[in-house]
Amino acid sequence: xxxxxxxxxxxxxxxxxxxxxxxxxxxxxxxxxxxxxxxxxxxxxxxxxxxxxxxxxxxxxxxxxxxxxxxxxxxxxxxxxxxxxxxxxxxxxxxxxxxxxxxxxxxxxxxxxxxxxxxxxxxxxxxxxxxxxxxxxxxxxxxxxxxxxxxxxxxxxxxxxxxxxxxxxxxxxxxxxxxxxxxxxxxxxxxxxxxxxxxxxxxxxxxxxxxxxxxxx
Amino acid sequence: xxxxxxxxxxxxxxxxxxxxxxxxxxxxxxxxxxxxxxxxxxxxxxxxxxxxxxxxxxxxxxxxxxxxxxxxxxxxxxxxxxxxxxxxxxxxxxxxxxxxxxxxxxxxxxxxxxxxxxxxxxxxxxxxxxxxxxxxxxxxxxxxxxxxxxxxxxxxxxxxxxxxxxxxxxxxxxxxxxxxxxxxxxxxxxxxxxxxxxxxxxxxxxxxxxxxxxxx
Numbered sequence: 001x002x003x004x005x006x007x008x009x010x011x012x013x014x015x016x017x018x019x020x021x022x023x024x025x026x027x028x029x030x031x032x033x034x035x036x037x038x039x040x041x042x043x044x045x046x047x048x049x050x051x052x053x054x055x056x057x058x059x060x061x062x063x064x065x066x067x068x069x070x071x072x073x074x075x076x077x078x079x080x081x082x083x084x085x086x087x088x089x090x091x092x093x094x095x096x097x098x099x100x101x102x103x104x105x106x107x108x109x110x111x112x113x114x115x116x117x118x119x120x121x122x123x124x125x126x127x128x129x130x131x132x133x134x135x136x137x138x139x140x141x142x143x144x145x146x147x148x149x150x151x152x153x154x155x156x157x158x159x160x161x162x163x164x165x166x167x168x169x170x171x172x173x174x175x176x177x178x179x180x181x182x183x184x185x186x187x188x189x190x191x192x193x194x195x196x197x198x199x200x201x202x203x204x205x206x207x208x209x210x211x212x213x214x215x216x217x
Numbered sequence: 218x219x220x221x222x223x224x225x226x227x228x229x230x231x232x233x234x235x236x237x238x239x240x241x242x243x244x245x246x247x248x249x250x251x252x253x254x255x256x257x258x259x260x261x262x263x264x265x266x267x268x269x270x271x272x273x274x275x276x277x278x279x280x281x282x283x284x285x286x287x288x289x290x291x292x293x294x295x296x297x298x299x300x301x302x303x304x305x306x307x308x309x310x311x312x313x314x315x316x317x318x319x320x321x322x323x324x325x326x327x328x329x330x331x332x333x334x335x336x337x338x339x340x341x342x343x344x345x346x347x348x349x350x351x352x353x354x355x356x357x358x359x360x361x362x363x364x365x366x367x368x369x370x371x372x373x374x375x376x377x378x379x380x381x382x383x384x385x386x387x388x389x390x391x392x393x394x395x396x397x398x399x400x401x402x403x404x405x406x407x408x409x410x411x412x413x414x415x416x417x418x419x420x421x422x423x424x425x426x427x428x429x430x431x432x433x
Contacts, residue, residue, distance in 0.1 A: 023244040023260045023335065036247040036330060038378065120259075124244075149343050149360050156367045163374055167381065174385040181392040188399035195403055199410040206414050214421055 024122045026054065032105040037125065040166035041097040047090045047125045051106065054118040065119070068105045074098025083107065097166045128159050243340075245375075247275065247332045250282065250321045257318040262309045262337055270295070270317060271334045273302035273379050276386040278327030283320040289313025299323070302379075332379055340368070 027033055039045060051065050069090050071080040079100070080092045094100060106119050211217045242260070250256055262268060274280045284303065286295040288311055295305045295317075309315070321329050343364045344357050353361065 023242065023258055025256065025258045034249060036249060038247070038382075145344065146356065146360070149357075149364075152343070153360065153363055153367065156364075156371070160367065160370055160374065163371075163378070167374070167378060170378075170381060170385065174381065174388060177385065177388045177392055181388065181395055184392065184395050184399070188395070188403075192399065192403055192406065195406055199407065203410055203414055207417060210418055210421070216421070 024052075024120045027104070027106055027119045027121045029106055029119065032103050033121075034101045034103040035123070035125070037100050037102060037127075038166075039094040039097065039100050039127065040162045041094055043094050043127055043162065045092055045094060045100075045125065045127050047102065047123065049084075049088055049090075049104065049124075050122040051086045052120040052122070054120055066107045067121075068107050070101075070103040070105070072101040072103070074100065076101075097169060128155060242337045243334065244336075245332075245334045247330060250277075250319055250329045250331050252324045252326050252328060253322050255318055255320040255322060257316055258333075258335070259314050259316050260335065260337065261313065262315050264309055264312045266309045266338045267306065268309060268315075268338070269304065269306045269334075269336045271302075271304040271336075272319070273332050273383075275330040275332055275379055275382045277329035278324055280329075280383060282329055282331055283323070284317065285320070286315070286317040288315055334375075 025033070037045070047069075049067060049069075051067050053065075065086045067084050067086075067088065069080065069082055069084060069088070070078060071090070071092055073079050073094070073096055075096070079094075080090060082090065084090070102125065104121065104123075208217070244258075244260075246258075248256065270286060272282070272284060274282050279299075280301050281299040283298050284295070284300060285293060285297075286305065286307075287293055288309075290311065290313075294307055297303060317333075317335070319331050319333070321327075343361050344353060
């Protein structure tokens with residue numbers, strides 16, 4: 001049992017080190033930043049994040065760092081709204097294909113006089129299910145390695161196929177918009193010509209009647 | 218007991234090997250850049266790593282953005298103004314935190330959506346080389362070439378998706394603009410023609426009363 005605890009600690013530490021070298025961006029306190037991801041339907045998305053202070057030299061004496069993660073679907077409805085601590089993992093399945101918004105906002109529980117303090121956000125978003133991460137498993141058996149590699153290739157191909165289906169949907173939307181624009185241009189051009197002609201006739205008729213009435217013609 | 222501790226030692230060794238291999242990262246993000254805003258991203262890179270930064274503006278305005286890449290000492294490695302898309306490869310000459318920023322400060326009211334792809338190092342090989350005693354078998358090399366081909370398919374797919382998103386964004390803009398301006402023009406047409414008639418009538422009415430007054 002003791003060994004298991006050491007093991008989990010080591011794994012956690014490795015994840016931590018991985019995050020220390022991952023890409024990060026700055027986030028002001030109480031500020032919300034959103035990331036847009038185009039996700040096809042029925043895709044499982046996993047996100048990992050780590051929140052830190054901007055100054056590395058600053059002692060980590062604020063245990064109240066927290067993050068609120070809001071995920072919206074293409075119709076701007078909330079799919080997930082959860083509060084996490086400093087380090088978290090969020091998972092969701094996209095039901096509709098489209099642009100999903102992953103918004104993050106820090107919610108520090110302590111009232112800070114220095115409200116302009118910046119935070120560092122390390123973020124990693126992975127799409128699709130990874131049955132087994134092939135690079136993490138070092139199997140001595142070559143058949144097992146082959147199996148994992150082929151599984152990885154199959155995952156990649158599924159991802160490509162799903163993206164292509166999604167692409168076909170979007171291209172159809174694009175074509176519909178273009179055809180609608182074409183139709184609008186035609187309709188408005190015709191209606192404007194009709195308005196122009198009818199208003200011209202109306203003008204001439206009114207003026208003619210008016211001038212005859214005033215005995216100027 | 219003996220088996221457990223041995224297993225843990227192997228696992229720790231494996232994890233350490235991971236740490237020493239040098240982390241390979243590909244960060245790909247699409248984010249929204251509001252007007253007059255600047256967004257920076259930071260990455261810790263080891264010296265000698267080959268990195269590629271690629272970005273493209275997906276929606277907004279004239280589809281251009283300022284981009285700037287700095288090394289840990291602040292030296293500007295790449296700086297371009299108002300670019301729609303670009304790709305930049307460099308080798309890290311120093312250890313430390315590299316910074317790249319996208320700026321929309323020249324725009325007054327258009328939000329831009331920017332996609333970027335920052336790749337650090339090469340991708341991990343499909344069959345790791347640590348415990349290799351023989352060369353890759355035929356099956357393994359077939360797998361490797363399939364893997365490379367699939368990676369390039371995904372790459373092309375991403376480019377195609379971005380181009381299509383850009384085209385669709387322009388088409389939507391065009392559609393709204395056509396509707397807006399057509400309705401506006403029709404209203405202007407009606408208003409101008411009716412007011413022309415009213416104005417002309419008012420001219421004649423005044424002259425009539427003036428002549429009448431002069432006559433009497």
